[in-house]
Amino acid sequence: xxxxxxxxxxxxxxxxxxxxxxxxxxxxxxxxxxxxxxxxxxxxxxxxxxxxxxxxxxxxxxxxxxxxxxxxxxxxxxxxxxxxxxxxxxxxxxxxxxxxxxxxxxxxxxxxxxxxxxxxxxxxxxxxxxxxxxxxxxxxxxxxxxxxxxxxxxxxxxxxxxxxxxxxxxxxxxxxxxxxxxxxxxxxxxxxxxxxxxxxxxxxxxxxxxxxxxxxxxxxxxxxxxxxxxxxxxxxxxxxxxxxxxxxxxxxxxxxxxxxxxxxxxxxxxxxxxxxxxxxxxxxxxxxxxxxxxxxxxxxxxxxxxxxxxxxxxxxxxxxxxxxxxxxxxxxxxxxxxxxxxxxxxxxxxxxxxxxxxxxxxxxxxx
Amino acid sequence: xxxxxxxxxxxxxxxxxxxxxxxxxxxxxxxxxxxxxxxxxxxxxxxxxxxxxxxxxxxxxxxxxxxxxxxxxxxxxxxxxxxxxxxxxxxxxxxxxxxxxxxxxxxxxxxxxxxxxxxxxxxxxxxxxxxxxxxxxxxxxxxx
Numbered sequence: 067x068x069x070x071x072x073x074x075x076x077x078x079x080x081x082x083x084x085x086x087x088x089x090x091x092x093x094x095x096x097x098x099x100x101x102x103x104x105x106x107x108x109x110x111x112x113x114x115x116x117x118x119x120x121x122x123x124x125x126x127x128x129x130x131x132x133x134x135x136x137x138x139x140x141x142x143x144x145x146x147x148x149x150x151x152x153x154x155x156x157x158x159x160x161x162x163x164x165x166x167x168x169x170x171x172x173x174x175x176x177x178x179x180x181x182x183x184x185x186x187x188x189x190x191x192x193x194x195x196x197x198x199x200x201x202x203x204x205x206x207x208x209x210x211x212x213x214x215x216x217x218x219x220x221x222x223x224x225x226x227x228x229x230x231x232x233x234x235x236x237x238x239x240x241x242x243x244x245x246x247x248x249x250x251x252x253x254x255x256x257x258x259x260x261x262x263x264x265x266x267x268x269x270x271x272x273x274x275x276x277x278x279x280x281x282x283x284x285x286x287x288x289x290x291x292x293x294x295x296x297x298x299x300x301x302x303x304x305x306x307x308x309x310x311x312x313x314x315x316x317x318x319x320x321x322x323x324x325x326x327x328x329x330x331x332x333x334x335x336x337x338x339x340x341x342x343x344x345x346x347x348x349x350x351x352x353x354x355x356x357x358x359x360x361x362x363x364x365x366x367x368x369x370x371x372x373x374x375x376x377x378x379x380x381x382x383x384x385x386x387x388x389x390x391x392x393x394x395x396x397x398x399x400x401x402x403x404x405x406x407x408x409x410x411x412x413x414x415x416x417x418x419x420x421x422x423x424x425x426x427x428x429x430x431x432x433x
Numbered sequence: 434x435x436x437x438x439x440x441x442x443x444x445x446x447x448x449x450x451x452x453x454x455x456x457x458x459x460x461x462x463x464x465x466x467x468x469x470x471x472x473x474x475x476x477x478x479x480x481x482x483x484x485x486x487x488x489x490x491x492x493x494x495x496x497x498x499x500x501x502x503x504x505x506x507x508x509x510x511x512x513x514x515x516x517x518x519x520x521x522x523x524x525x526x527x528x529x530x531x532x533x534x535x536x537x538x539x540x541x542x543x544x545x546x547x548x549x550x551x552x553x554x555x556x557x558x559x560x561x562x563x564x565x566x567x568x569x570x571x572x573x574x575x576x577x
Contacts, residue, residue, distance in 0.1 A: 094532035096523065134530040143530030161530065166483040166490070169529070189527045192520055221529075229473070277476060362516065399516055403523075431523050 091137045098130040100190040100429040108421045126150050129432075130188040139163040147188045152206075155255055156188055156214070171219040174254045178221075178235035179267040179285040181315040181328055183213055191429040194324075194397055196409045199352040199370050200388035201330055205242055205249035208386045210350075211311060211332070212265055212289050214251035215239035223276075231276025233283075234269065241265035243294040244307065248384060250294055263306065265289035271315070278319065285313030285330070300382060301336070307380055308335040313351075322358040327351065334380040348374040348381065362399035368392075375416055385417040404430035456559040457505045457575040460568045465551030467491065470571055478554055479511050481525040481534065486552065494555035495536040496543050505575045506556060544568065 104126065128149040135142040141161035147154050159173035176183045182202040186193040203209035217239015224232035240262040242249040252262055271283030291307045315328040329351035336344040354368040370391040375381055395409035409425045459475060461467045466487050474484050478493045485491070496502055503515075511518055525531040537543050540561050547553050547568055562568050 092532045094526050096526045096533075098527075132526050132530075134526055134532055136530075136532055141530050145527075159530065166485055184528065185524070187527050189523070192523060192527065277473075277480060277482070402515065403519055431519070 091135070093135045094133070095433055096132040097432040098132075098189040098191050098429070099128070099432050100427055101127045102196065102425060102427040105424045106421050107424075128188075128190065130156075130190065132189075141169070145188060158254060159219070167223040167225070169221050171221070172217075174214060174216045174252070175219045175237065175239075177211075177213055177215050177265075177267045177287065178219065178237040178269045179287040179311060179313060180211070180213060181269065181271075181283075181285070181317075182326075184235070184269070189431075190427070191403070191405060191431050194356050194364055194366050194407075195354065195368060195393065195395055196407050196425045196427045197393070197411065197423075199328075199354075199368065200391065201328070201350040201352065201370070205251050208248055208384055210249075210381065210384050210387055211287070211309075211330070212242045212249055212251070212291070215241065215265060215267075216252045216254055217264075225276060229276055231273040233271045233273065233281070236266075236268045238264065238266040241289045241291060244291050244297075244383065245294045246298050246383070249291070261292050261294060263290035263292045269315075279324075280317055280319050282314070282316035285311065285315060285328070287311040298383075301379065303338045303340040304336045304379075305339050306337050308337060309333070309380070310335075324356040324358075325354070327353040332378075334378060336379055344379065346374070346378045346380065348372060348378045350375065362405075364397040364399075365395075366397065367394045381416055385415065386419075387416045388413045389416050390414045403432075404428070455577040456573050457502065457509075457556055458559045458562065458573055459554065459571045460547060460557050460562055461554050461571060462547045462551050463567050463569045464548075465553075465569075467552070467554065467569075467571070470554070475554075475574075476511060479506075479534065481522060481531060489552045492550055492553045493534040494543055494546050494553050495534050496540075496555050496557060497536050497538040498540045498543065499558070502556070502558065509575045510556065 128147065131146045131148065133144045139162055143157065143159045143161065144155065145157040147156050155174070157175055159171040159175055161169045161171045163169050176187060178184070180202050182198055201211065204213055215237060217237065219235065219237035221235045224234065226232060240252040240259065241264060242251040243261055265288065267287040269283060269285050271281045273281040289309045291309055293306065297304045310333040311330055313328055313330040318325040329349065331347065331349050333345070333347045338344065350372040352368055352370040354366060356364055356366040358364050370388065372389040375387070375389045381387060391411055391413040393409060393411040395407060397405055397407040399405045407427045407429065411423045413423065414420045459470065478484050478491050483490050495506070507513055507515055507518060513521065522533045526533055535546065537546060540557065543555050543557060547555060556574055562570060
């Protein structure tokens with residue numbers, strides 16, 4: 067067997083586990099590593115401490131550690147992200163294969179209605195671009211849509227005639243809380259269910275070839291977002307936000323091209339204890355195009371855009387949300403499971419900061 | 434004699450080509466119940482998708498004992514580049530918490546794993562399993 071962590075392997079072998087394929091009890095350990103250099107220019111205003119925390123000094127060195135254990139129909143799965151400034155248990159799930167095509171998960175998971183995060187999670191190496199679209203950002207990276215839930219997730223594959231397929235995911239659980247600096251997900255290592263409300267998500271995707279990567283589908287989410295410690299003065303009286311997300315997504319993969327896109331319509335209801343609820347809506351999305359060349363080179367570009375974002379009272383809580391961004395980059399898979407990526411992005415945030423980011427990253431799958 | 438000369442020459446030239454023909458075959462344990470797999474099922478197994486026989490999922494074993502064998506696997510079994518296949522199997526763990534296929538780097542290790550696991554499926558050079566009664570050849574995957 068190639069490349070397995072020896073310490074974990076010894077512990078598991080002592081417990082009777084073996085690598086995948088040799089017995090009823092199987093395990094895997096996978097580590098995605100990344101290291102990044104960042105530079106920016108063109109800020110119209112001095113960089114705030116919050117902005118710097120989120121965009122400038124965040125996650126320059128990171129290791130995403132994945133661990134899975136499977137025995138017959140049961141799975142135990144975890145994802146721990148360790149960076150230069152944090153160590154978070156991102157996912158921790160216990161799964162049961164109800165059928166060969168359906169898995170029921172309990173635990174902390176990434177929400178079902180983000181295709182980008184379902185595809186890449188925290189595995190930087192599997193993501194062609196260095197950064198993810200603003201609409202798919204994690205809560206602690208100024209994300210505007212809840213991404214981490216603790217509850218129940220059901221994932222299924224459906225086989226259709228003609229080798230076509232459907233993939234579905236339905237989840238529900240405790241939604242993140244609203245704070246003055248963004249969203250705060252439920253912390254399974256320090257559980258406190260007080261104030262957390264529920265959220266539900268669904269994704270359905272159609273695959274013209276069930277063994278292929280191309281497909282398209284629909285996304286839905288409804289989240290009740292409560293305050294952690296009450297609203298800021300500008301939103302006084304707002305007891306919570308009800309958020310409904312309806313989306314479309316598509317992936318087209320035809321060598322050497324790869325195109326991926328997602329569009330979200332987000333309806334926000336600011337529920338007020340003193341006055342009638344206030345409704346607002348905005349749209350956000352992205353289109354990414356990649357083209358492969360010989361010698362492991364990939365050129366990619368992405369456009370992100372938003373509509374009505376400046377009119378949303380909810381988004382006043384996220385002044386650093388990137389409303390528009392144009393991005394170009396070059397990735398070089400110079401060695402098996404290792405890549406170097408150069409990326410330039412021109413961004414404009416909701417607070418009208420316009421800036422250019424330059425990033426250089428190494429990423430790889432280490433074990 | 435003049436007529437025989439070209440014939441003899443042709444036989445001499447043809448003999449090495451015939452002796453050099455190589456085949457990659459799909460193999461399972463002879464003790465196991467797997468008797469037949471179609472090409473779609475074979476691709477599914479090595480892509481990490483469930484293929485069930487007698488209520489048991491089949492286990493893929495990647496044979497990394499030989500570079501040419503790896504190329505045959507990528508081109509004729511999963512129809513992917515090395516990079517695309519790597520990304521696919523890494524995604525199995527990342528997305529589904531599913532352990533990656535077992536990857537072994539010697540012929541002996543692959544045979545040993547097949548002997549142990551009645552539901553394991555792998556691929557080998559036909560010359561490596563010729564006369565081996567402990568493995569069953571299900572089909573020829575590639576011929577040189």
